[in-house]
Amino acid sequence: MTSENFEFKLIATDGKARRGEITMPRGTVRTPAFMPVGTGGTVKAMYMDQVRDLGADIILGNTYHLMLRPSAERVAKLGGLHEFSRWQGPILTDSGGFQVMSLAQLRKLTEKGVTFRSHIDGRAYEMSPERSIEIQGLLDSDIQMQLDECVALPSTPKDIQRAMELSLRWAERCKVAFGDQPGKAMFGIVQGGDVADLRVRSAQALKAMDLKGYAVGGLAVGEPQDVMLEMLDITCPELPVEKPRYLMGVGTPDDILKSVARGIDMFDCVMPTRAGRHGLAFTRRGKVNLRNARHADDPRPLDEESPCPAARDYSRAYLHHLVKSGEALGGMLLTWNNLSYYQQLMQGIRDTIEAGRYTAFTEETQAAWTQGDIPVFA
Template sequence: MTDSFTFRLLATDGKARRGVVSMPRGQVRTPAFMPVGTAGTVKAMYLDQVRDLGSDIILGNTYHLMLRPGAERVARLGGLHEFARWPYPILTDSGGFQVMSLSQLRKLTETGVTFRSHIDGQRFEMTPERSIEIQGLLDSDIQMQLDECVALPAKPKEIERAMELSLRWAERCKTAFGEQPGKAMFGIVQGGDVAALRVRSAQALKAMDLKGYSIGGLAVGEPQAVMLDMLDATCPELPEEKPRYLMGVGTPDDILKSVARGVDMFDCVMPTRAGRHGLAYTRRGKINLKNARHADDPRPLDEESDCPAARDYSRAYLHHLVKSGEALGAMLLTWNNLSYYQKLMHDIRDAIEARAFVERSAEISEGWARGDLPAV
């Protein structure tokens, strides 16, 4: 354990990086996938299970927690770690993305953004200072700056305006965060799909000497090639000795290609959301348990998996649960999916350590390309 926030590179293979983030509540092995615990819970999972699968850190959502149950209430109850019974590191996003995407009647100014709750229509104001205050009340270990995330496609002038506003908000967040031993505030690189703006944003944030840097405004519907081009432009501008976090990404293929470009941390709702909708991730690709062809299939999802959800339950049973709308179906498939994602990250870390990342990436991709085995 440590009383400070540090990042240490342990190995590299090309641009791929193997490292460790250390903070008082524990270490995060990188590259890392952070399960999304939007409202203080990783949906359809016990947090003990999430930990047992290999998760070092989870993500909480500032917007949702401020609306319900309320950040001040969480603080009175001991903070998010105590509230959710997760004594390990937590990263909270700033709430900016949800304000922009979910809220109604929002109004953006230099000061911040006013909006109405999607739950009951109540009016709120989110400023950079208030975002940091809320994240402090939640007592998260890594806190994100408030930024403006522009939906793509957008005009370059609009992207530039939002990027510049996000930089000014980053300065205000840094001031509001101050010095908090053992914790970190990350800046967020914006710039849409304009490489030159991404570079400007990254350079300005680097000059602020923050403890970590995120890449935002991607994986919002643009082609993967565009996302990768933006990473190619951005990652070289970020300091090597600080962690890099690609927000909201993504598919296993996105993760492999982003690690190859120097990204250290990821989060995405995809594995949990897919599990709740009958979709399983495996080393042979995705399996849709809604399909009728699974109704009489006695095989498990993956007979070689260490995860009981993948190894011990038949596809026929999982199909039955999904078609019947049983909660257990969502639980088992989410368990399987998070297990798969954490095993993927484990394999990536080991491959970088052995300087075999390119070869291991190709093997993983070939497994997906071969697809699921024929039905019995």
């Protein structure tokens, strides 16, 4: 199912948990959704066909990395990011702001935007709200994010307020730059750190802009999980029921379960791909560290009932050998397994919200995780 316009509809709710669909010209996104992160036009260690076959409806591309290499203008000349990467479904691009703040060198922030030097070659760049939207347009992404300033936590209330207010002004400029694009969307980003009244002010101001979707940013940046959840409890009721809600950069399976329970519809995180490249597997029984010597003689697969061949058809002993030997196949198989697990988790979430048993599903899922070899909530 596709639509010529960007549309979101709620199919079912269970408490605050929401089951919905986003329809766009390039496809339908079933929500709650987990978006694999395709930083530089690739979901690391995966073929795009694999990503699609695992059940992902949408992936994320990174504006900062793509503007530096190979450049948004080059991607546009080559047909846009979908054609360039061979992903024909919807793509969400972030604004590049987080990476500018965390990776770039010699940053200078002003009302106009941010100037910085590339972490790759030291070349100078300027990123304004208008330029961020221009780059995302050149990439031809389906959902584009406003440029914002994301401060790490803990920070002072004064710094958090300054960044939140700047982000609101930048959101207005991004909205003007984005204009009217019926089949696409620009999302605003709620900021405010861990200060409740700033979160409310940010959400209310963005709601007044009548955007097509809303993200909650500035979380999972150093604060404990209970602080993140508290901010969601405060923020989500301020956002429009009829618009999608995206929690940026989150997270662990436990983060996802608890955030869905608070009304979040969309997630992205590098965790499943990064963990896979470092020997860590996510399974329905919990996390498994394949670097651990206990797996050297273990003939069992990660999960004999998994639909993913990486989890079902390879022994833990073999995976341990690949990881310890530094073989590229180890990271490929574990990334495949991890993204499969995340998509299975999202399907279970969607199904049980529709069935009205989301709380029971959460409890059952968390109980099963205790069978892994790494404490789930460590």
